[in-house]
Amino acid sequence: MSDLDRLERFLRTDPRDVGCDEAMAILHVYVDLLADGQDAAGRYPGVAAHLAACGPCGEDFAGLLAAVTSK
Amino acid sequence: MPGGSLSDVECARLTARDLDEESAAWLRRLGAEGGERQAAERELHARLIRIALAEVRRRQSGTPVTGPELDDVAHQAADDAMLAILAKLGDFRGESRFITWAYRFVILEVSAKLGRHYWRNPPAALDAGQWERLPDRFGIDPARHAESAGLLAEVRRVVDEELTAHQRRVFTAIVVDGIPLDALAARLGLRRNALYKVIFDARRKIRRALAANGYLDEPGGEQR
Numbered sequence: 001m002s003d004l005d006r007l008e009r010f011l012r013t014d015p016r017d018v019g020c021d022e023a024m025a026i027l028h029v030y031v032d033l034l035a036d037g038q039d040a041a042g043r044y045p046g047v048a049a050h051l052a053a054c055g056p057c058g059e060d061f062a063g064l065l066a067a068v069t070s071k
Numbered sequence: 072m073p074g075g076s077l078s079d080v081e082c083a084r085l086t087a088r089d090l091d092e093e094s095a096a097w098l099r100r101l102g103a104e105g106g107e108r109q110a111a112e113r114e115l116h117a118r119l120i121r122i123a124l125a126e127v128r129r130r131q132s133g134t135p136v137t138g139p140e141l142d143d144v145a146h147q148a149a150d151d152a153m154l155a156i157l158a159k160l161g162d163f164r165g166e167s168r169f170i171t172w173a174y175r176f177v178i179l180e181v182s183a184k185l186g187r188h189y190w191r192n193p194p195a196a197l198d199a200g201q202w203e204r205l206p207d208r209f210g211i212d213p214a215r216h217a218e219s220a221g222l223l224a225e226v227r228r229v230v231d232e233e234l235t236a237h238q239r240r241v242f243t244a245i246v247v248d249g250i251p252l253d254a255l256a257a258r259l260g261l262r263r264n265a266l267y268k269v270i271f272d273a274r275r276k277i278r279r280a281l282a283a284n285g286y287l288d289e290p291g292g293e294q295r
Binding site: 070 | 077125130175177178251268277281
């Protein structure tokens with residue numbers, strides 16, 4: 001990936017992005033779907049768009065997924 | 072647009088499901104009287120502590136909080152999550168497993184507490200404006216800093232001249248100085264979502280300006 005690509009990807013915004021509040025409100029639902037092997041991003045594309053773009057929410061998502069899939 | 076709502080289709084899918092056995096058992100035990108309830112609370116609290124400790128360790132490379140203070144954050148997060156869960160048991164609608172719903176509280180508590188603790192020993196001061204570090208923020212190879220200097224200078228010009236004062240302050244703190252969004256939210260007394268929207272709008276404005284000046288393709292390439 002070129003330097004330009006990195007910057008361009010960072011600046012690109014997705015109109016489907018639902019924002020932090022909406023994404024965090026159903027994070028448990030989204031993570032359960034994913035943990036069950038279902039298409040969470042297909043069901044909630046606005047949440048998927050947000051988790052891909054928002055670092056803090058992405059961290060929360062990764063943490064919750066790790067928690068429910070840990071033994 | 073960030074801060075918007077789930078679409079009607081997405082909301083329609085957000086429906087309660089029949090409780091699985093484990094979730095039903097948690098609700099029954101936590102709603103019981105006496106020893107059964109106390110045992111369930113102890114078990115849930117122990118799980119929250121385990122998850123919180125694992126979570127602070129998973130995040131430790133991204134926070135200045137270290138050592139025993141990190142463990143303290145985990146225990147405080149577990150305690151506060153426990154209180155919130157017990158207070159909101161009636162809000163659980165079975166849209167997910169109970170334990171996933173419960174773990175969400177402790178993960179979000181860890182997030183919020185690490186954001187607040189950031190300012191005890193911050194690696195970057197608010198309003199430092201370390202523009203010279205911007206190439207590193209974007210992972211640009213030091214050998215190519217000169218090559219990308221024109222593009223990054225244009226980013227800075229747009230930030231200085233076309234963003235609002237609030238957008239400029241937030242963008243500089245988070246993107247240029249690398250202050251975690253949750254830490255900035257705690258410092259400014261704002262919600263994460265409010266800051267995210269500021270950054271979202273700033274990103275869009277900068278991208279459009281770079282495209283208008285020939286540095287990037289037209290924003291028609293924005294994802295849909």
